[in-house]
Amino acid sequence: MLQTKRTIDTPLLINFPAGSAPKEIGKRLGNLFAKGKHNGKTLGYAETFTWNGALKYAEAAKDNELLLPLKTGFESFFTTDKNFLPVMDHVDRNMFGSLPLTLYLITKDERYREMGKPYADSQWEVPEDASISAKSWAEKGYSWQTRLWIDDMYMITIIQMHAYRATGDMKYVERAAKEMAMYLDELQRLNGLFYHAPDVPYFWGRGNGWMAAGMAEVLRFLPESSPYYSRIIQGFQTMMASLKKYQTEEGMWRQLVDKPDCWIETSGSAMFAYAFIMGVKYGWLPVKEYGEAARRAWLGMVTYINPDGKVREVCVGTNKKNDMQYYYDRRRNTGDYHGQASYLWCTVALLEE
Structure with missing residues (x-):
């Protein structure tokens, strides 16, 4: 049986001015994606997560008009585009499985579960040609x-x-x-934020956003009796307190979270907003504050939608680099799926009951 947790309603996250309601924003961004999605290529992770966000928005908003093209657009992966299914050999490719599993959760069509589940299983199935390092991680569980x-x-x-969610x-x-x-033990610092990697001591915005959103996803379903619950909830709450401190007056966050001269970055800001919304709704964070x-x-986020x-001011895809200026100099895109995805996640978090 699936673990479920009660959500908390608060007027702070329900009543929004015209033009900024999550249903309005979700429909605009969802329709934009439905028109320009996959066409004869392997999906990158940012496009996959945008598709996920659009689907979940359509389900939460009961928008069948949007749901239809998002479902039919995936059908080619069972036929003519089967060769474009990502290989199960890297975190950035295995995450693709979340998309057919989202479709399974919405439609209960078994084809989607059969396609998506191996992407989860293979993350713990060590291939024979795996590196020594990869095998070492696997030996530790x-x-x-x-x-x-x-x-x-x-x-x-x-x-x-x-x-x-698809299997129970x-x-x-x-x-x-x-x-x-x-990962919390290895990468979280005393201020609650995370280095990009052990050898890259910078608090990159979207990287921290991945961490914030990831913790929220785990906490939704992790029983409090789990030996890992206390570590994760403590890590989450410590991070959220730090993020609140670094939030700008307009409500956003910066490309390097702790650098007041760094530019506002929207994809990471949306991921932090998502974590705040989830934290409030699930009772992990004080509701009013x-x-x-x-x-x-x-x-603040909606003012960055053209x-x-x-969405504008989205940092391009970014590998780790031990060079602070590298993060300052990253190109800023408009309409980049990294931003479109995380904005859609927020619409879903605000709409879900």
């Missing part, structure tokens, strides 16, 4: 795809949580939680 980049804590957890098997929750607890911060974040539905 972690995914052989472990690399200690904070990005991993969304890539791994999202596919494992979807597999749990708690092994997916427990192994994701064990992995998360280890963080509800107000989440509301300010959302109202009239055509594209």
